[in-house]
Amino acid sequence: MSSILKNHFPMIRERQAVIDEINHNTFLSARFNTWTLEEQEKFLDYCTGERGMKITYDPFFKEIFEPDYNPERLNSMLSSIFGQQVVIIKVLSNDGARISSEASLLITDILVQLEDGSLVNVEIQKIGYAFPGERASCYSADLLLREYRRLRDKNKKKFRYSDIKPVYTIVIFEESPDEIRHAKGYYIHRSKISFDTGIKVNLLQKYIFISLDNFREIMHNRFKAIKSDAIKKTSTDDKGINEADTGLFHNKLEEWLMFLSFDEPEYIEQLVTHSPYFKELYADIYDMCLNTERLMEMYSKELAELDRNTVTYMIDELKAKVDVLEEERDKTITEIDSQKAELDKISKERDLANNEIQRLKDLLSKNGINA
Secondary structure, eight states: OHHHHHTTOTTOOOHHHHHHHHHTOHHHHHHHTTSOHHHHHHHHHHHHTSSOOOTTSHHHHHHHHOTTTOHHHHHHHHHHHHTSOOOEEEEEOOTTTSOTTGGGGOSEEEEEEETTSOEEEEEEEEEOOSSHHHHHHHHHHHHHHHHHHHHHHHHGGGOOGGGOOOEEEEEEEEEOOHHHHTSTTOOEEEOOOOOTTOOOOOOOEEEEEEEHHHHHHHHHHHHHHHHHHHHHHHHHHSOOOOGGGOOOOSSHHHHHHHHHHOOOHHHHHHHHHHOTHHHHHHHHHHHHTTOHHHHHHHHHHHHHHHHHHHHHHHHHHHHHHHHHHHHHHHHHHHHHHHHHHHHHHHHHHHHHHHHHHHHHHHHHHHTTOOO
16 A cells, blocks of 8 residues: 555655664654554554644644645634634734643644634534533633733723634534534535524634544545446446546545545545645655654654543533433432422321211211211
8 A cells, every 4th residue: 555655755665664764763662662552553654654743633734734834834824714704913822712621632722813813713622522512612702802902901991892803713523523423515604694584794703623534435436436436437439447537526625625534545646636735735744754763752652642632522521421311310300309398298188088987987976876
C-alpha cells in the first residue's frame, strides 16, 4: 500500500529504514518500546505511508493550520464551511473562555477573529460529548460575554451594542453524538434561528456542526459506486475510470473534509489527484515524518490526549447515566410517596367505614335487633 502514496511523495521512507533509525538511537528506541505493539505499528504506518496522518489530532492540526505562517489554509477551510470568502486577521487566546474542564474533551480548539470582526471558534472532538447543544450554547454565551466586556472596556462611553460582531461556534465531530449521527445523509448542520412572526432581529450566536462519521459513510458509498461504474466501463470500452469525471467531490468543503477525516491511501490519492492544492499539505506532513524524534514526540502527545479524552468522555457519559438514573429514582420515589398517600387515604376511609358499621351494629343491638 505504501507504493500508492510513494508515487506522489517520493520522500516517504521504507519501513526498514525507519526501524533501523529507531534501533540505532537509544533515546528513540527507549520511547518506541514504551508503546504497545499496536501503537508501534501505527507509528510505522504513519512514517511509511501505509496510512495517512490523523490531521484532526491537535499536534498535527496545528502544524498544518498554524495561522501565523499558514493563514491561507485555515482561511480556505473556513471559507468552504461558510460558503463565502473569509479572512482571518488574528488568533485569540481561549484561556478563561472555555467553561470548566470541557477543554479536556477536545482534540483541538482554536479561536480566531475574521476581517469583519466576527469571532470563530473551531473545535474538533474525537467523541461527541453528551448534551452537545447545551454545551455549545454555554461556551458561545461565555465567549460572547467576553467580547462584550472587551468592547465595552475599550470603547467606554462610545460603546454601542452594534459594535459586537457575531460569534460562530464550529464543532467538528469525529464520532458524532446520537442527536447528530442519526441525521444520515447529512454531514453539515448550520443553525438558522427565525421568529414565528417573521421579525428580523440580529442574533449574534451562530452554530455549525460537522459530522465526520456521517461524511465518511457518504463518501465510502459514493466511492464504492464510482469504482463499480469504473469496472463496468472497463469491461465494455476498456477506458476505465476518468479522474476528472468521477464526481467524488461535489464542492470544496468535501475536499477539506476528505483531508480531515480519511487516512486510507487510496482516498488520499483520489484527493491529491483531484486537487493538487492538497498535495502541498501532505508533502508537509511527509517532510515532518523525516524527523523521527519530533514525530515521536507529537505522536506521544497524541496518545496521551487520546487516553485523557477517552477517560473524560467515559466519566462524562457515566455522569449522564447517573443523572438519568437519579431522575428515574426521584420519579419512582415520588410515585411511591403518592401511592403511600393513596393507601393511607384508603386505610383511613376503611377505618371510618368499619367504625360506622360498628356504631350501627351497637345501635341495632341496643334496640334488640341482630345485625
